[in-house]
Amino acid sequence: MILLIDSGNSRIKIGWSLNKNGCIHREPHVKIFDNLNIRSLGQWLSCLPKKPNHALGVNVAGKHRENVIENELNNINCKIEWIVAQTRTSILINEYKNPNQLGADRWAAMLGIVEKQKKIHPPLIVASFGTTTTIDIISPNNIFIGGIILPGSFMMRQSLTNGTANLPMSSGESIDLPLDTINSINSGVSSAQSGALARQCIITFKKYNEFPIIYVTGGLWLELEKETRQLINEIAFKSRSEKKTEIIYENRPVLDGLAIISRNYN
Ligand SMILES: Nc1ncnc2c1ncn2[C@@H]1O[C@H](COP(=O)(O)OP(=O)(O)OP(=O)(O)O)[C@@H](O)[C@H]1O
Ligand SMILES: CC(C)(CO)[C@@H](O)C(=O)NCCC(=O)O
Known part of the structure; x- marks a missing residue:
């Protein structure tokens, strides 16, 4: 399972993608955290039935927010990679x-x-x-x-x-x-x-x-x-x-x- 994290200026939206028969797809469920209540992210992560192996995220809410999310993920041994905009990919x-x-x-x-x-x-x-x-x-x-x-x-x-x-x-x-x-x-x-x-x-x-x-x-x-x-x-x-x-x-x-x-x- 790979966690997908959209850290916006008001809320953090978390989805996940799964590998089903060699095909990666995003599950429709999304968990949303208010930026003012970031601690509940840690509680939610610690209760996950299946631990994610990796996380990918975008964060537009500043370095401090990035550090807080990284610390929470560290507690469950999950590494995150923050994505930045590229010059090009194969589709854009x-x-x-x-x-x-x-x-x-x-x-x-x-x-x-x-x-x-x-x-x-x-x-x-x-x-x-x-x-x-x-x-x-x-x-x-x-x-x-x-x-x-x-x-x-x-x-x-x-x-x-x-x-x-x-x-x-x-x-x-x-x-x-x-x-x-x-x-x-x-x-x-x-x-x-x-x-x-x-x-x-x-x-x-x-x-x-x-x-x-x-x-x-x-x-x-x-x-x-x-x-x-x-x-x-x-x-x-x-x-x-x-x-x-x-x-x-x-x-x-x-x-x-x-x-x-x-x-x-x-
Ligand atoms: N269900 C809702 N009803 C009313 N206002 C909402 C609702 N959900 C979000 N908002 C308002 O929408 C804005 C945030 O929207 P959204 O969650 O799409 O963006 P975000 O988390 O701030 O991410 P980004 O920084 O990418 O805009 C805030 O101003 C919030 O008050
Ligand atoms: C414009 C926002 C705040 C929208 O979430 C975000 O994409 C951002 O911080 N962008 C950086 C500046 C830019 O896109 O040119």
Whole structure:
């Protein structure tokens, strides 16, 4: 068993891959730990019925977090290898100016998505709505050509509350014409998030003359889904895209990417 660890800025997600008849695949179960409650990771590890031989991880939550996870794994004699973004693998090329600077979670998620594609596919967008929002574009010949980073919707709401006297913390979906503070904030945050995705779709469409398949993930997608689907359908219609727009939710693309890398460890 190989543990797969996605250490994000809010939560740690742990999956595992198993070798079944010579074929490595990721089990669907995922264990999630809040970053504020990292000690329970040690308890969980010590109670595992089967000890992992190895762990593979991505960590974007700083060196201290890396050390804490390593110590917990050491207690059960499990070594971890932290994955960083590469210049290229057999399925994906990374055009970041400094390839290692690209977040390892973004890299792993893109690997997870590219692996699922048929040989010929449209351009792809991988959008993650978590602590931050990242929206990455992959060309039809599997080159990561660029991406954007913005605060996640929770962080946007927090910044409005923390940076002003009058704006409360809010939650909820957007409406078209808000006439009160809460709805104005909800709609502002939601339009920033869906608007960012729409911008990247337009850029992709202009470059390839083909509408991308959009893969979405992250804890905050649910509250953005309605507005985002509407907006993307509108711009696809205006772009006269021949195909129906596809927005596909992926539960754990980062862990899928790590599972692919884990095939080299058996
Ligand atoms: N079930 C949920 N309901 C409401 N908010 C959630 C839920 N799950 C996660 N969130 C919010 O989503 C954000 C984190 O999302 P997610 O778990 O996808 O990312 P993460 O662990 O921070 O990883 P990353 O750093 O990669 O974004 C936080 O702002 C958190 O408050
Ligand atoms: C953008 C985040 C925070 C998303 O989790 C992470 O991928 C990260 O810390 N990236 C490093 C900077 C970059 O990707 O360019």
